Amino acid sequence: MLITFLLMEGATWLIHKYVMHGFLWLLHKDHHDHSNPGVLENNDYFFVIFAIPTIILMYFGSLRDYNYLFFIGLGIMLYGVAYFFIHDIFIHQRIKILSDTKNPYFLALRRAHKQHHKHLGKEEGECFGFLYVPMKYFKMYFNNSRK
Numbered sequence: 001m002l003i004t005f006l007l008m009e010g011a012t013w014l015i016h017k018y019v020m021h022g023f024l025w026l027l028h029k030d031h032h033d034h035s036n037p038g039v040l041e042n043n044d045y046f047f048v049i050f051a052i053p054t055i056i057l058m059y060f061g062s063l064r065d066y067n068y069l070f071f072i073g074l075g076i077m078l079y080g081v082a083y084f085f086i087h088d089i090f091i092h093q094r095i096k097i098l099s100d101t102k103n104p105y106f107l108a109l110r111r112a113h114k115q116h117h118k119h120l121g122k123e124e125g126e127c128f129g130f131l132y133v134p135m136k137y138f139k140m141y142f143n144n145s146r147k
Contacts, residue, residue: 004075005082009131012079016128020046025122033120050080083130087113108137 020028020043030036031043054076061070088094090106091113101107112134116127127134 001071001075001078004072005079008076008079009129012083013129013132016130017125021122021125021128029122032117047080047084050076054080087130104138104141105133107141108133111140112137 027042027045029043030041036042054073057069057073058077059073061067061073064070086109090098090101091110093099098106109131112127115137116125119125
């Protein structure tokens with residue numbers, strides 16, 4: 001389960017860069033340009049897309065005495081839960097909590113995500129991962145906190 005959770009960071013980077021900013025840009029675009037006036041975005045369909053293999057893995061793994069398939073699905077699910085809390089709640093403030101943190105990791109994570117969103121088109125993006133934060137964003141935080 002832990003290995004799957006950790007491998008999901010690489011999978012997320014690849015899926016975000018080549019699928020969401022590639023052939024499924026039509027679903028992800030409103031997450032960047034905020035063109036959808038409602039509470040939900042077309043981008044939220046990715047929740048369903050990623051939940052389907054998770055449910056299938058956990059279901060078939062549970063039929064076989066909770067074998068490795070179940071725990072792979074559980075690792076993906078836990079990554080999805082972390083994604084929801086950190087991306088949707090903390091970074092994008094869909095629920096207005098945790099906005100005044102002083103934690104260097106979370107501030108660097110937020111900065112890296114803002115750098116990703118400064119590009120409104122599907123090209124020229126950066127920071128496609130989720131939990132991994134390049135060192136330059138920690139340096140930005142520490143340089144700004146000294147001023």
